[in-house]
Amino acid sequence: MLKELTKGIIKENPILVIMLGLCPTLAVSTTAVNGLAMGVAFAFVLLGSNIVISLLRKAIPDQIRIPAFIVIISTFVTIADYSLKAYLPFLSKSLGVFVPLIVVNCIVMGRAEAYACKNTVFNSFLDAIGMSIGFTMIITLIGVIRELLGNGTIFNYALMPANFTPFLIMILPPGGFLAIGFLMALKIKIFK
Amino acid sequence: MIKDAIKRVIILFIICSVAAGSLSYVYSITKPKIEQYVIDELNNSLKKVMPEGTKFEEVTKSAKWNVYKGESIIGTINKVNPLGYGGPVQIIYGLDNEKKIVKVLIIDQTETPGLGTKIAESKFLDQFIGKTENEVVLIKDDQINGKIDAVTAATISSRALTNAVKKSMNQ
Numbered sequence: 001m002l003k004e005l006t007k008g009i010i011k012e013n014p015i016l017v018i019m020l021g022l023c024p025t026l027a028v029s030t031t032a033v034n035g036l037a038m039g040v041a042f043a044f045v046l047l048g049s050n051i052v053i054s055l056l057r058k059a060i061p062d063q064i065r066i067p068a069f070i071v072i073i074s075t076f077v078t079i080a081d082y083s084l085k086a087y088l089p090f091l092s093k094s095l096g097v098f099v100p101l102i103v104v105n106c107i108v109m110g111r112a113e114a115y116a117c118k119n120t121v122f123n124s125f126l127d128a129i130g131m132s133i134g135f136t137m138i139i140t141l142i143g144v145i146r147e148l149l150g151n152g153t154i155f156n157y158a159l160m161p162a163n164f165t166p167f168l169i170m171i172l173p174p175g176g177f178l179a180i181g182f183l184m185a186l187k188i189k190i191f192k
Numbered sequence: 193m194i195k196d197a198i199k200r201v202i203i204l205f206i207i208c209s210v211a212a213g214s215l216s217y218v219y220s221i222t223k224p225k226i227e228q229y230v231i232d233e234l235n236n237s238l239k240k241v242m243p244e245g246t247k248f249e250e251v252t253k254s255a256k257w258n259v260y261k262g263e264s265i266i267g268t269i270n271k272v273n274p275l276g277y278g279g280p281v282q283i284i285y286g287l288d289n290e291k292k293i294v295k296v297l298i299i300d301q302t303e304t305p306g307l308g309t310k311i312a313e314s315k316f317l318d319q320f321i322g323k324t325e326n327e328v329v330l331i332k333d334d335q336i337n338g339k340i341d342a343v344t345a346a347t348i349s350s351r352a353l354t355n356a357v358k359k360s361m362n363q
Contacts, residue, residue, distance in 0.1 A: 030305070056207075064200045068207050075211040079218045086222035089229045093300075150306075168306040 004123050008130030015138040015180070016187045020106040024098045025139050026176035032155045035143025037091045038098065039136025041080045045102050046111060046135075047128045048076040053116040054124035060117070069112045074103045107135065142179045146170045233299075241269055241286040241295045256363075259286065267294060270363070274356035277348045278302040281311070285320070285357055293328070296320045296357065301349075308349040316343050316350065320357065328358040 014020055021042075029035045052072050053060075060068045081099045084092040092099065102108065111131055116124040144154055150170030152160035160166075169175050238248045238257060244266060245259040257269040267288040273280045279302040286294035298312040310316060319340050320328065329338035330351055342350035 060203060060207075061196070061200050064204050068204060071204075071207050071211050075215055078215055082218050082222040082226070086225035086229070089226075089233075166306070171305045 001123075001126070004126040005130045008127065008132070008134040009137070010134070010187075010191060012131075013134040013138060013187070014107045014110075014131050015135060016184050018107070018110070020110050021108075021135070022180070024101060024105060025142065026173065026180065028095055028098050029139050029142040029146055029176055029179070030171045031094075031147040031151070032140055032143040033091070034094055035140040036136065037084075037088075037095060039132070039139050041084065041095070041099055042102055042105065042108075042135055043128075043132030044080050045073065045076045045105075046108050046132050047125070048079075049073045049108055050111055050116040050124040050128035051121060053112045054119060054121045057117045065113075065117060069109065069117075070103070073108050073112065077103045107131065138183065142176065142183065145179045145183075146175050150175055237284055237297055237299055238269055241284055241297050242267060265289070270360050271299075272356040272360045274352045276301060276303050276311075276352045277308050277346070278304055281349070281353060281356075283353060283356065287361065291324060291361065293320045293323050293357075293361075296353075298353075303346070303349045308343075308346045310343045310346055311349045311353055316341075325358060325361045328354060328361065330354050 008014065012018055015022065015025055024038060024042075028038045049069070049072050053069060056068070056072075077100060080102070081092075084095070084099060111127060115127050119127070148154050148159060149167045150172075152158060152164050152166050167175070170179070235248070238259075239245070242259050244261050246262060247260040248269065249258045249260065250256075251258055251268075255271050258265055259267045259269055267286055269284055269286045271282070271284045273282050275281075281301040281303070282299040283296060284299060285296040288294055296317045298317070301309065301312060303309050303311065323339055326337050327339040330340050330342050330347075331338040332342055332347065333351070340350070340354050342354075
């Protein structure tokens, strides 16, 4: 049972191993705060959708499962989007269109289709927690790397010496690909 | 067959109704907060441009405000949204009664990080303070009248901002 929880963190990490949801990962991981916020919004959606979908797994006929999943997922996404806008407007502004785009985040859909609709509520809950930890950890890590190298700060605290010239490329799109590539290589090297 | 189809329709209908219901509930809670935030943010920016103003009267919706200090008009605030290098740049700026710029402020922009975003820094924006319409031109574009030095490596962003401000100054 513990495996359901831990598999998402390293062994089946959604970003580094399953390699789903790379678009939002690359786009919002320019700073550590953005990465973390995206991770939390994502976790909320995945938890909600995994639980509801596994609850309804026997009631939803196979033929209409995809539209049903999309409605359920987009409901949670919209709730997350409005809540962010109302209570954390600054964060909502810097995440921009990528919060509503969690609807089409393939990890959420992937977990619904591959896991939640075939497993018990409790296991789906564990699965969602594990996947969320894995996702949030990696997207925040990418954010930390890109912010540190590209801007000389982490969570807005200046860490680099004053004469440090930031590698601008790290906060531009290519930096996202570089960071994710090196992290994948590192993961393979360590956990082979 | 038909029974199956009807069952599917009903199930999907129930799911959609529950989703719509919960969404409208969340919407009704968050809507006033979101609207309030938009208004607050605008008022804050107006106040930042002309801290002396006590009343801001909207003349043209989201584009022009008359600024009062007590009973007398001390100037106007304009809002323009020119296209920069990476999308629209939202700018507000204040004019005093002699049509000289009091302050320029960027509310929102999506320029290239580290290059175009420098147009939002005071080093660039402070150049506008006290300038008249004729002087608001990049030195690059008009060496005689121009008084605005473009940000290095961000000429397009600088020019978009400068020209948009100039164009709207006499409206």
